[in-house]
Amino acid sequence: MTKNNFGLYLIITNPSLPYKEIAKTAVKYKIKYLQLREKDLSDREILKAAAEIISVTRGTDTKFVMNDRADLAFLSGADCLHLGQDDVCLSDAKKICKGKVCEFGLSTHNIEQVKDAVKQNPDYIGFGPIFKTPTKKKPDPVTGTEKIKDVLAIAGDIPVVAIGGINKENIQSVLNAGAKNVCMVRYFMDTSDLDERISDTLSILRKHS
Ligand code: 3NM
Numbered sequence: 581m582t583k584n585n586f587g588l589y590l591i592i593t594n595p596s597l598p599y600k601e602i603a604k605t606a607v608k609y610k611i612k613y614l615q616l617r618e619k620d621l622s623d624r625e626i627l628k629a630a631a632e633i634i635s636v637t638r639g640t641d642t643k644f645v646m647n648d649r650a651d652l653a654f655l656s657g658a659d660c661l662h663l664g665q666d667d668v669c670l671s672d673a674k675k676i677c678k679g680k681v682c683e684f685g686l687s688t689h690n691i692e693q694v695k696d697a698v699k700q701n702p703d704y705i706g707f708g709p710i711f712k713t714p715t716k717k718k719p720d721p722v723t724g725t726e727k728i729k730d731v732l733a734i735a736g737d738i739p740v741v742a743i744g745g746i747n748k749e750n751i752q753s754v755l756n757a758g759a760k761n762v763c764m765v766r767y768f769m770d771t772s773d774l775d776e777r778i779s780d781t782l783s784i785l786r787k788h789s
Contacts, residue, residue, distance in 0.1 A: 584739040585760035586612035587785040588778065589706075591647075592633070593617045593715065595769050599629050603636035605774050609782060613685070613704075615645035615662055617765075619717070623652060630656035643683065650676035659683060660703070665693065670700040685741075689720035691727065694734050702738065706763070707731050709744020710754055715765045719744065725757035732758050751781070755788045 581587050590611050592602055599616075606614045614637060616630055630646065634657060637644045645660040646653035650673040653661040660683035661673055668676070670684050683703040688694045697705050707728070709719050722744070731740055742759040747767050754762055764781070771777055 581785075581789070584737065585789065586739065587761060587789075588781060589613045589615070589704075589741045589743075589761055589763040590768060590778075591615045591617050591763055591765045592629075593619075593765055593769055596772055597774060599632045600636055602774060603633045603642070605778060607636060607640045607642045608775075609778050610641045611778070612641065612643060613645050613660060614642050615647055615660075617647040617662075623649075626652055627656055630658065634658075645683075645685065646681075650681075653677055653681045660685060662706070663687065665689070670702060688731075689723070691730060691734065694731050698734060698736070698738060704739040704741055704761070705731075705735055706741045706743050708742060710742050711745025711750060713745040713765075716744070725753050725759075728754070728757040728759050748780075751784060752788075755785070760789070 588611050590606050595602055618626055634644050643659035645662050646656055646658040647662050648664055648667050650661055650668055654677045658681055661681050662685040663673055664687045685704045686697040686702045687706045688697050709722055712722055713719055739761055741761040741763050742754050743763040746754055746762055746764045768774055768777055
């Protein structure tokens with residue numbers, strides 16, 4: 581694993597386990613990014629969840645990422661903010677965060693968006709959905725694994741995280757297509773044995789690096 585090839589990116593959405601337990605496992609395995617993505621919670625509930633997670637991740641190798649909301653990233657003291665295509669642009673997010681949030685990630689779903697994201701110089705780019713996914717309410721069209729090579733070439737030094745419908749069965753095809761970083765939401769959220777699934781996935785990533 582290197583700065584750009586951090587391997588696993590973890591997203592918390594409707595978890596089976598308590599937030600703190602997930603955060604402890606992420607810290608144990610030195611997962612670089614742990615994102616809170618709770619679309620159905622109130623702002624207060626999101627800030628409460630963020631505080632629980634940050635109480636575990638603060639001072640560790642794991643960065644807490646707030647999803648979508650620059651205001652909540654600022655208020656929670658998040659290390660990183662992840663922005664989707666419908667959120668404020670990165671430069672506006674930086675104004676809202678007033679230097680308090682240090683890293684920024686951008687979601688992209690096609691080559692044009694990747695080119696646009698690169699111009700904004702984020703700390704990483706998410707690209708997907710690689711496969712069909714029920715996790716997102718209105719997913720963009722499936723990209724397939726074929727576009728990954730082009731995305732990596734366009735992104736250059738900016739790390740790319742492949743996301744969407746990735747699971748134990750198809751992760752190998754995503755890695756074979758060149759991806760170095762992957763995010764699997766359901767696979768890690770619908771289990772009570774997160775530790776084992778992370779450990780298994782990290783060994784797959786290690787074998788491929
Ligand atoms: N973003 P799962 S797809 C949060 O295409 C998210 O940018 C996507 O969930 C994108 O791993 C997605 O359970 C959901 O399929 C991924």
